[in-house]
Amino acid sequence: xxxxxxxxxxxxxxxxxxxxxxxxxxxxxxxxxxxxxxxxxxxxxxxxxxxxxxxxxxxxxxxxxxxxxxxxxxxxxxxxxxxxxxxxxxxxxxxxxxxxxxxxxxxxxxxxxxxxxxxxxxxxxxxxxxxxxxxxxxxxxxxxxxxxxxxxxxxxxxxxxxxxxxxxxxxxxxxxxxxxxxxxxxxxxxxxxxxxxxxxxxxxxxxxxxxxxxxxxxxxxxxxxxxxxxxxxxxxxxxxxxxxxxxxxxxxxxxxxxxxxxxxxxxxxxxxxxxxxxxxxxxxxxxxxxxxxxxxxxxxxxxxxxxxxxxxxxxxxxxxxxxxxxxxxxxxxxxxxxxxxxxxxxxxxxxxxxxxxxxxxxxxxxxxxxxxxxxxxxxxxxxxxxxxxxxxxxxxxxxxxxxxxxxxxxxxxxxxxxxxxxxxxxxxxxxxxxxxxxxxxxxxxxxxxxxxxxxxxxxxxxxxxxxxxxxxxxxxxx
Amino acid sequence: xxxxxxxxxxxxxxxxxxxxxxxxxxxxxxxxxxxxxxxxxxxxxxxxxxxxxxxxxxxxxxxxxxxxxxxxxxxxxxxxxxxxxxxxxxxxxxxx
Numbered sequence: 001x002x003x004x005x006x007x008x009x010x011x012x013x014x015x016x017x018x019x020x021x022x023x024x025x026x027x028x029x030x031x032x033x034x035x036x037x038x039x040x041x042x043x044x045x046x047x048x049x050x051x052x053x054x055x056x057x058x059x060x061x062x063x064x065x066x067x068x069x070x071x072x073x074x075x076x077x078x079x080x081x082x083x084x085x086x087x088x089x090x091x092x093x094x095x096x097x098x099x100x101x102x103x104x105x106x107x108x109x110x111x112x113x114x115x116x117x118x119x120x121x122x123x124x125x126x127x128x129x130x131x132x133x134x135x136x137x138x139x140x141x142x143x144x145x146x147x148x149x150x151x152x153x154x155x156x157x158x159x160x161x162x163x164x165x166x167x168x169x170x171x172x173x174x175x176x177x178x179x180x181x182x183x184x185x186x187x188x189x190x191x192x193x194x195x196x197x198x199x200x201x202x203x204x205x206x207x208x209x210x211x212x213x214x215x216x217x218x219x220x221x222x223x224x225x226x227x228x229x230x231x232x233x234x235x236x237x238x239x240x241x242x243x244x245x246x247x248x249x250x251x252x253x254x255x256x257x258x259x260x261x262x263x264x265x266x267x268x269x270x271x272x273x274x275x276x277x278x279x280x281x282x283x284x285x286x287x288x289x290x291x292x293x294x295x296x297x298x299x300x301x302x303x304x305x306x307x308x309x310x311x312x313x314x315x316x317x318x319x320x321x322x323x324x325x326x327x328x329x330x331x332x333x334x335x336x337x338x339x340x341x342x343x344x345x346x347x348x349x350x351x352x353x354x355x356x357x358x359x360x361x362x363x364x365x366x367x368x369x370x371x372x373x374x375x376x377x378x379x380x381x382x383x384x385x386x387x388x389x390x391x392x393x394x395x396x397x398x399x400x401x402x403x404x405x406x407x408x409x410x411x412x413x414x415x416x417x418x419x420x421x422x423x424x425x426x427x428x429x430x431x432x433x434x435x436x437x438x439x440x441x442x443x444x445x446x447x448x449x450x451x452x453x454x455x456x457x458x459x460x461x462x463x464x465x466x467x468x469x470x471x472x473x474x475x476x477x478x
Numbered sequence: 479x480x481x482x483x484x485x486x487x488x489x490x491x492x493x494x495x496x497x498x499x500x501x502x503x504x505x506x507x508x509x510x511x512x513x514x515x516x517x518x519x520x521x522x523x524x525x526x527x528x529x530x531x532x533x534x535x536x537x538x539x540x541x542x543x544x545x546x547x548x549x550x551x552x553x554x555x556x557x558x559x560x561x562x563x564x565x566x567x568x569x570x571x572x573x574x
Binding site: 017018019023024025026032033034035036037038039042050051052053054055056073080082083084131132133136138139140141142143144269271278279280281282 | 543
């Protein structure tokens with residue numbers, strides 16, 4: 001039988017506010033344990049939460065960016081459960097009335113096809129603390145620095161059909177939250193986390209199968225592996241006559257398997273109710289209009305502009321906008337060679353990303369200022385240097401040895417375009433290799449390359465290649 | 479409206495309370511009585527009664543995104559029964 005998977009994703013994005021969602025504690029990652037907590041975060045009796053306006057602003061910004069309905073009134077609710085890293089015994093979240101309603105995200109698949117994935121909702125909530133289970137003689141250590149960091153939980157519709165689509169959706173979302181500056185997107189540090197709901201059904205059947213939820217997928221690779229494992233596991237269970245149980249599973253990155261964590265029967269009954277400490281959040285149309293008008297250019301818009309205005313290929317544009325820092329780098333570099341977008345892009349995507357990759361650096365750690373890449377391209381265009389020499393200049397720049405013009409000057413790399421000078425050089429070469437010359441003239445055309453090589457070598461690579469070819473051809477024939 | 483013994487057990491489990499088998503029937507009885515009292519109130523005709531003052535027409539006061547808290551770890555750890563290396567220590571809980 002042919003099977004089809006139905007996948008929905010829940011993403012928890014930590015909002016990059018300076019202070020927590022309901023208190024004035026700091027939110028820096030990696031601080032010493034429990035140094036960024038206060039009476040509100042640890043749930044002391046009698047304290048009252050006060051909502052951070054920046055968290056609300058960022059949630060609305062996200063809603064606007066995905067074309068979602070922003071609810072003019074949203075309500076915080078208590079989600080009740082006991083766990084040591086949740087000091088109050090409840091998490092403040094939103095349940096019936098989330099701040100962001102139905103929206104959508106357009107994703108591009110590997111084969112270039114585009115798909116629209118629905119976003120059911122996005123709501124504000126507080127993060128929990130961290131439990132450390134090692135090294136405490138049978139006890140667990142609790143660090144509450146993370147407790148109260150604002151989260152935006154983004155829930156997709158079950159519109160996704162393959163692990164690859166899931167990854168494309170996540171990457172698009174990950175890129176978007178960084179473009180609109182609401183989340184730093186650092187997956188290793190847990191700023192952007194994903195749970196996957198997966199079920200399978202016979203192809204063509206409308207009714208959904210029973211789904212499982214796999215938690216804590218903190219890299220794109222893990223998401224793909226976990227979903228593929230879960231799809232195969234479920235098909236195998238059903239085909240061998242079994243039944244899928246609704247349950248929560250954990251992904252193990254070492255074995256590439258998911259394992260049952262708890263079943264539906266043990267599942268918590270969260271007994272949500274409106275938090276009496278917090279009044280409803282109201283958002284005005286004026287507020288939404290204002291946020292809309294200050295929204296930065298979104299990845300999809302930027303890509304379109306790169307193709308339409310700068311005449312970049314779709315592939316190039318896609319690569320550039322896939323990372324805001326990379327797109328910014330390209331646009332800064334472009335200023336020095338505004339008419340040559342594709343060439344600047346080729347240098348950025350080809351040479352630069354290659355060199356960064358080799359040095360295990362990312363674009364934000366790039367040793368070459370963007371302006372210098374633009375200047376380098378401008379020097380190729382104005383024929384100061386050849387493309388080949390440009391690579392030498394590039395390598396020198398990458399080692400931090402100055403601007404393109406300084407390097408060209410200091411190393412004497414300026415291209416030789418003086419016809420008389422090249423002719424002189426060619427004459428010398430021809431007299432140096434009389435045998436090859438005779439062979440060439442008797443029909444060994446391949447030797448042309450030999451002469452080009454020798455002449456280039458004599459010019460230390462600085463002869464203008466087109467001119468050199470031209471002159472050589474004429475001289476060899478005479 | 480009656481609360482069953484099983485519901486008492488479920489509520490106790492969710493609330494993290496230890497209830498002895500002997501007490502369950504009493505709790506079921508008490509909880510049922512409370513619900514019945516609320517049920518009685520439901521029967522009162524309040525269609526002509528104006529609601530008392532309530533805050534629900536107000537909206538949340540928001541605060542600016544400013545770090546206003548200092549590190550007060552020593553004081554906040556001192557009130558806990560057990561700590562180590564700046565962490566609160568609790569009985570081990572790992573969901574299996």
